[in-house]
Amino acid sequence: MPEEPTHRAALLVMGCPKVPVQTSLVLYLAHRMKKAGIRTIIAGTPSARQLIRVADPDEHYTMEMKDLDATIAALANGDLPITESYVFIHNDAGISYAATIASLTHRPVTAIIFGEEAEQISHEITFPCTVIAEPAIHNPIPIKIKLEEAAPWDA
Template sequence: MIKALLLMGCPELPVQTAAALYIANKLNREGFEVIAAGNRAALGLLLNSDPERHYIKKAIDIDRCIADLAEKKNDYDICFVFIHSDTGISYLATVKSLSKAKTVAVIFGKEIEPLIEASRDSKIIAAKAVHNPVLLRQQIDGVKSWAALMN
């Protein structure tokens, strides 16, 4: 089974949780194993929105996730890094250094251009979005098959 990691940053922008669940649904339909990583706040929002774990099968603390990658205890085939600030770029660079995963930068917020520029070597899903997930959802829908992207 293809392992997909959703690496979430600070949940201060509401679209993050919606986008993560939307992507998770698409990945599940394609047969991926979906794992979410984030801090306590990000995971709390995600798991309270999916109490029966229809979308998120497994969740881990973001520090533990990075530690496992660094110690080569775990790895993924594809990693979606949620980015709305410079901090997200740092996490994307770290994942690219530690993992063999294909990386997808899911970029949102008000000022997305510098974030897009800093993510050029990843697949980019980007939209100016803070509260309304529709524009981001449209970008996600533009990818017909995540499994095909792996090839």
């Protein structure tokens, strides 16, 4: 069982950055978490991390960024204590990441599902998690509104 974190530590997981809204939503959630004093770790594919680095070069919104595969290994080894995860999903691989993280951490997972097939993908989730789904591709506002309603930074 992973070590218990002493403070809130949120993991934000990004897969392939094919759908444009992912980058802005990750930055928005990281900003809100950071502002609330929550340690925020962004894990993603190399290209997803590069988009975040370019969008936030002075790290105003980001705290830590890690390779996605290395992060999963650290979670499996119990070397990365987290209190919650937010997995950005637009395809089956995203569902696999969310299921893996839920299984490894036994902590709350929120699946943030976007893209043209968001509703269909949301029905493929068969493990316990909170689901926020919206068929957003270019406009992040509908998911941003749902995140604000959930307000995970206030929990």
